[in-house]
Amino acid sequence: MVKGKVISLNPTSSMYFKIGIKHYEKGEVELAIKRLMKALELDNKNVEIKFNLAGLLAQVGDFETSNKLLSELTKDSPEFYDSLFGLGCNFFEMGKFKEAKNFLKRYVKLSNNIEFKEAAEDLIDFIESQEEFEKEQKEIEKYSKLLERGNFLLESGRYEDAMKYFKMILAKDDSVLAARNNLSLAYFYMGDVQRAIEEAKKVLQIDKYNVYANCNLAFFYSSIGKEREMKRHLKAVLEIKTYDSKDKIKILDTLIKLNQHSEIAQRANELFEITREPYFKHIEAISLYNTRKYMKAKKIWEFLKKNFEMPEIRIDYFLKKVDNVIKTFEKDTIDYFETGFKFLEGMDEKEFKRQLQNHIDNYFSQTVEENGQKVMEILHQHVELNQKDQEAIFNLLKSLPLEKPRLNLLAIAAIVWYVFKKYMKKEKIKQKDVAKIFGISQAVFSKWFGDFKELLLNKEV
Numbered sequence: 001m002v003k004g005k006v007i008s009l010n011p012t013s014s015m016y017f018k019i020g021i022k023h024y025e026k027g028e029v030e031l032a033i034k035r036l037m038k039a040l041e042l043d044n045k046n047v048e049i050k051f052n053l054a055g056l057l058a059q060v061g062d063f064e065t066s067n068k069l070l071s072e073l074t075k076d077s078p079e080f081y082d083s084l085f086g087l088g089c090n091f092f093e094m095g096k097f098k099e100a101k102n103f104l105k106r107y108v109k110l111s112n113n114i115e116f117k118e119a120a121e122d123l124i125d126f127i128e129s130q131e132e133f134e135k136e137q138k139e140i141e142k143y144s145k146l147l148e149r150g151n152f153l154l155e156s157g158r159y160e161d162a163m164k165y166f167k168m169i170l171a172k173d174d175s176v177l178a179a180r181n182n183l184s185l186a187y188f189y190m191g192d193v194q195r196a197i198e199e200a201k202k203v204l205q206i207d208k209y210n211v212y213a214n215c216n217l218a219f220f221y222s223s224i225g226k227e228r229e230m231k232r233h234l235k236a237v238l239e240i241k242t243y244d245s246k247d248k249i250k251i252l253d254t255l256i257k258l259n260q261h262s263e264i265a266q267r268a269n270e271l272f273e274i275t276r277e278p279y280f281k282h283i284e285a286i287s288l289y290n291t292r293k294y295m296k297a298k299k300i301w302e303f304l305k306k307n308f309e310m311p312e313i314r315i316d317y318f319l320k321k322v323d324n325v326i327k328t329f330e331k332d333t334i335d336y337f338e339t340g341f342k343f344l345e346g347m348d349e350k351e352f353k354r355q356l357q358n359h360i361d362n363y364f365s366q367t368v369e370e371n372g373q374k375v376m377e378i379l380h381q382h383v384e385l386n387q388k389d390q391e392a393i394f395n396l397l398k399s400l401p402l403e404k405p406r407l408n409l410l411a412i413a414a415i416v417w418y419v420f421k422k423y424m425k426k427e428k429i430k431q432k433d434v435a436k437i438f439g440i441s442q443a444v445f446s447k448w449f450g451d452f453k454e455l456l457l458n459k460e461v
Contacts, residue, residue, distance in 0.1 A: 268283040
């Protein structure tokens with residue numbers, strides 16, 4: 001050391017940058033950001049520092065600051081195309097796919113960086129597939145509303161008005177089989193059986209094993225006495241394997257209309273096991289009675305009397321029928337519309353369908369409740385909730401179609417939690433942070449939030 005001289009260390013931007021990179025390599029991201037910010041203060045035009053700092057900020061979810069730095073780069077250094085890639089990635093993570101696609105396409109067009117270019121093309125493919133999916137979903141929603149209106153008119157007996165809606169759907173997309181099946185029914189109810197048959201056959205040209213078309217054809221042919229054709233479609237119905245409860249109810253409805261007693265019991269019992277709706281067990285008992293399995297039928301009615309409230313069904317009437325037929329050995333059958341109450345006898349097909357729809361609705365309400373409970377369980381596993389929080393979140397869940405198949409309940413828990421925290425509690429919270437809490441990707445979060453955002457935010461939040 002030379003006496004009388006002081007050595008002054010003046011840290012440079014390069015030094016802070018190198019230290020920041022070392023922190024990053026050790027996994028110390030926050031320290032790395034601080035060092036790179038210091039480096040940028042000393043050299044605010046340095047492209048390498050600014051780009052790497054933007055990347056680190058995006059990594060911790062600070063997309064706003066990251067995008068600001070990258071936007072500066074696109075203006076100050078327009079030939080540095082990687083800033084476009086960074087902006088594309090940021091907007092992708094934010095779920096803003098339109099902006100992401102714009103930047104990524106510009107990057108692919110201008111850049112020769114093979115590594116980033118391939119990644120950009122992959123992201124563009126994903127975004128375009130997502131856009132196509134969303135487009136299809138919007139079309140489906142539009143058709144669903146038209147179909148719902150048509151179905152209401154059909155059930156109300158306004159057949160010509162209903163047909164207008166079904167034809168409107170088919171004019172835009174003739175592969176919407178539900179519309180064609182219901183158009184077929186409308187023709188049948190108007191007395192044009194031949195046109196009804198023709199429309200049902202068009203469904204089978206697309207889907208040979210369509211439950212509704214085969215059921216309808218079996219019934220149509222039965223109504224005009226064409227036994228051979230009826231049996232052909234009935235055989236197809238009985239061979240169809242389906243796990244959809246609505247399909248199962250349609251099949252049961254058809255078998256009842258055609259008085260296929262030996263085929264009804266098993267299917268009615270299956271629906272009882274799925275829905276726990278005692279009405280189906282009652283149908284099973286009638287089927288057993290009509291196939292002379294009187295003691296089995298009696299056990300079911302005794303079971304129903306003991307375990308269920310069925311005010312619309314007079315169980316004692318049916319038990320008395322069993323005792324009487326056993327004593328007298330007289331051949332007897334029970335109509336599936338019988339209730340045991342004289343003032344309810346002669347229930348027409350419309351009323352029977354109404355009851356069936358009630359059972360469908362009951363089944364789906366159970367599904368909604370089960371899925372709602374599962375979402376709440378997931379929330380309890382990932383975040384802390386007090387009683388007030390639980391009530392608020394449960395009200396949010398009521399706005400979602402939890403009866404739909406193939407729901408990602410983990411993602412739904414995440415988006416509901418995000419809406420609760422951001423819009424109800426007015427807390428600053430980022431989508432990426434919520435996705436991390438629930439162990440899902442930002443893309444998955446964005447997809448499900450996009451699907452249900454309108455439903456959630458239409459609530460009073």
